[in-house]
Structures are given as C-alpha cells and as structure tokens.
Amino acid sequence: MSLFQGISAFPFFQPFECILACDCRLVDPNLPFFRFRRIQIQVRILEDMDPYERSKLSDALRTATYEDGDVIIKEGETGDTFYILLEGAAEAIKNDKVVMEYKKGGFFGELALLKDQPRAATVVAKSHVQVAYMDRKSFKRLLGPVEQILMRNQDNYRKAMKQLGLDTKYLDK
Secondary structure: OOOOOOOOOOHHHOOHHHHHHOOOOOOOOOOHHHHHHHHHHHOHHHOOOOHHHHHHHHHHOEEEEEOOOOEEEOOOOEOOEEEEEEEOOEEEEEOOEEEEEEOOOOEEOHHHHHHOOEOOOEEEEOOOEEEEEEEHHHHHHHOHHHHHHHHHOHHHHHHHHHHOOOOOHHHOO
16 A cells, blocks of 8 residues: 555645645644645635745744733734734723724734834733734735735725724825
C-alpha cells in the first residue's frame, strides 16, 4: 500500500480545500499557511485576497490568548496591532457602553494601523480568546495589497465609526 494512497502527488498545486479534504497526516496543520488560511476565508474583509496575498499575510500573523475580562486594546492608546478573533468572544466598550461584539472571524485594530489614529474603543475578552495579530511594522512592510483591500471597505468602517460616535472625515482621502 502506498503512503500516498488517495493523495495527489503534488498536493501544493491543488486548491487549499482539496488538501484539507484528504486524510493527509504528512502536512503539518500548524504551519502558518494552514493555521490561518481557514480563518482568512471567514474574515469578510480579507476574502478577496489572492493566494499570494494570503500566503504573505499568514506568514506575518502570530497568536496570543486572553482570558475573560482581559483588555486586548485600550481606548486612546496608539494603535500598533491588528487582530483577528480565532476563538472566543470579545466586545468593544466606549463610555462604559458595549458598542460592538466580536466573535470568531471578527477583526479589530485595523483603523488605527491605516490612519495612525488612537484606539477608538477598549476591546475586552468575554471568554477564553485566541487572536491572530500583526503589528504595525509587519502590516506596513507586507500589506500594500491588504491596505488597499482594507481601504476598499471604507463604507463598513464609516458605519462602525458612526456606531462608536466617531468622526469619519479622516476616512476620506
């Protein structure tokens, strides 16, 4: 019986979904590409990235965990990190009021990176939380294409900022 029975001889030339569909124990699912590829598909803002952009993003992402009640980002601080929620739940709080809730696939922190603005709200973990994150240096180094993708979603940002009671004029170029 072949070790590769039922598996293409060239799995990396197959679509990612085909690789995941096989019972392939030879591929380490903890490799950055495999670890973050699924969540990228679920993150609406990143779904129109091409495979090369996804690969670059996966290489730059790191993970962190937080427990219930931990502050992930604090309102007013300089933004230096973009977060994607991998598991758990979190909420954005402004003026002691919950203004946004995040669940798996949710993201926050990208506005501060794009526009060098202070954090608009405090984000607190509401359970055990795992996030993928990228700092400003990595974001700027490799994310010309992703920055363009994020800028294409300005309407979503305007809506979110209005919910937070923030001025949206800096979103206009």
